[in-house]
Amino acid sequence: MSEATKNILIIEDEFSIAMDMEMRLQKMGYNVAGTAFSYNEALPLLLEQDIDIVLLDINLNSEKSGIDLGKLIRDKFNIPIMFITAYTDAKTFAEAAEAEPMGFITKPVKDADLRNNIELALNKFAQKVIANTEIETNSNSIFIKDKGVLKQVNLHDIQWIEALDNYTVVHTAGENHIVHAFLKDVLMKLGNSFVRIHRSHAVSLKHITSIEDNLVYIGSEFLVVSQNYKNELTDRMKIL
CATH class of the missing domain: 3.40.50.2300 (Response regulator)
Incomplete structure (x- = not known):
């Protein structure tokens, strides 16, 4: 299984x-x-x-x-x-x-x-x-295929990513990009600067501004942390 x-x-x-x-x-x-x-x-x-x-x-x-x-x-x-x-x-x-x-x-x-x-x-x-994942990466950027055109997105600009049916939405401060791939496959290409906090969400560690109970804040926005992923988030954060 x-x-x-x-x-x-x-x-x-x-x-x-x-x-x-x-x-x-x-x-x-x-x-x-x-x-x-x-x-x-x-x-x-x-x-x-x-x-x-x-x-x-x-x-x-x-x-x-x-x-x-x-x-x-x-x-x-x-x-x-x-x-x-x-x-x-x-x-x-x-x-x-x-x-x-x-x-x-x-x-x-x-x-x-x-x-x-x-x-x-x-x-x-x-x-x-x-x-067929429409995303390629180098050390600092990802290239997302949009209608046959590769768009460059700086990895540091990505705040969080979201699973939406069979697509993944890459959220930045300025705009969103839709990738025709599963969340887990996109995470494999983005590297270890992102952590999964929910079945449908993963966040960039550098963009987390605060954590309160089961909520992760990215500026004024917040995402729910599910119990299944709470330990993984705690392990990845440098908590004093």
Whole structure:
């Protein structure tokens, strides 16, 4: 299992299969963030929930197929998908491949296949994100790709960074920059002058003006420190 519990969305039109899969995933230690039985039921879950991977039936027995939904997830949500199907013919696989899934699982689904393919898909997607992270660094600056143009941002000007769905917002005093990458991947490139204080936030140590209870202040702005990251912040600060 990876370092944090992964949130999985199941989209499967057969109730018994969906419920069986949900139970098995929970026993494996995953969190099932939701279960949908159609294209339309899946949309609000995709918008409202924090999803790490989608298990998607190719045949949803509705006007729009799982392949249609897979393409939408790829284009609008940037969440990895893995198709589940009873069909193994070349035509189905060729059509499904257009949605760029991270893998396929054939029915009936075995526990080992389910677990192994989920972990492989998550790792494959993470490597894809790292390779496509729109940020490059040198000793003093980062270069953020914006509409094909590289913009230079001084590392000392970055006050804090924020996870926003599958994007990261880099906050400076003057402006904000959006990077198409996960927060943890951006942190890897920024170096150790930043510390994570929340699942969704990391701050520059040099820009912290004060800490009060579970709040970190950057000038007049404040961010919440979650309990899971409080010790890390304390360890990184030079407290007399």
